[in-house]
Amino acid sequence: MESLRIYLKKTLAFLNKVGHGISYVWFLFPVIFYYGLRGTWHNMETSPKVTDSYLDILFWTFLFFIIALVFLFRRHKPVQLCLAVPVGVLMFFAVIATGMALASAPTSFAEDHPIPQGLAYHMPKIEGEDLREGVNPSDTTTFLQLRRSYQGGIYEYSFFYPSLPEGTIWLQCYEVTENLPLSKSKIKKKSSQEVEGTDHFACLVDARQFTIYEGDWGDCYAARIEVWFRDKQGKKRKLAEKIYGVEGWMR
Numbered sequence: 714m715e716s717l718r719i720y721l722k723k724t725l726a727f728l729n730k731v732g733h734g735i736s737y738v739w740f741l742f743p744v745i746f747y748y749g750l751r752g753t754w755h756n757m758e759t760s761p762k763v764t765d766s767y768l769d770i771l772f773w774t775f776l777f778f779i780i781a782l783v784f785l786f787r788r789h790k791p792v793q794l795c796l797a798v799p800v801g802v803l804m805f806f807a808v809i810a811t812g813m814a815l816a817s818a819p820t821s822f823a824e825d826h827p828i829p830q831g832l833a834y835h836m837p838k839i840e841g842e843d844l845r846e847g848v849n850p851s852d853t854t855t856f857l858q859l860r861r862s863y864q865g866g867i868y869e870y871s872f873f874y875p876s877l878p879e880g881t882i883w884l885q886c887y888e889v890t891e892n893l894p895l896s897k898s899k900i901k902k903k904s905s906q907e908v909e910g911t912d913h914f915a916c917l918v919d920a921r922q923f924t925i926y927e928g929d930w931g932d933c934y935a936a937r938i939e940v941w942f943r944d945k946q947g948k949k950r951k952l953a954e955k956i957y958g959v960e961g962w963m964r
């Protein structure tokens with residue numbers, strides 16, 4: 714216990730020394746921050762991977778600048794604080810503005826997960842196309858029908874099936890090359906549909922909307938759309954699956 718106390722004391726002394734050192738060069742961090750900010754905005758629309766590198770620069774320089782402010786205060790440097798605090802406020806608002814811009818900036822998800830060559834997949838129906846068209850009771854591959862809604866990444870699905878007891882139907886979606894779950898909790902919640910029991914082939918889900926968030930408008934990747942069912946006793950089973958070329962919704 715005593716050795717732990719000594720270790721913590723030495724660690725705090727070291728961090729305190731580092732913090733003091735950082736406060737002596739506080740003026741360097743806004744310069745580095747500007748470099749990261751400029752790189753982030755310059756690459757935001759063209760290179761998501763490069764943007765991530767510049768974001769790392771933004772994060773660490775802003776963090777070290779805050780530490781420098783704390784130690785300037787501890788060192789009782791009012792003149793330097795009067796200069797540093799307004800700069801810190803500008804950096805803070807720059808971070809907020811950058812975060813808002815990044816919310817609608819493209820990502821590299823589709824680029825990082827290209828559709829495998831030779832993979833057989835379907836494309837969603839276009840907006841306004843009839844989801845009931847092409848359904849064949851003797852062809853299980855037609856039971857799930859997907860349609861693109863008013864924006865990329867937003868879809869509507871209908872599901873047809875023979876006799877089924879009362880329960881709940883929902884979707885689970887996965888990127889096919891790495892089996893990555895897509896918008897897992899949100900898709901399950903939005904796609905869930907309570908169904909009444911039926912003893913014949915019927916449309917159990919009619920044009921229910923859900924959103925895939927991974928990816929960007931216009932950039933397709935392959936996703937396995939699975940239809941799951943849970944009866945009133947809690948027993949779950951997969952009813953169908955189908956591979957679609959999908960895109961993500963840009964918030």
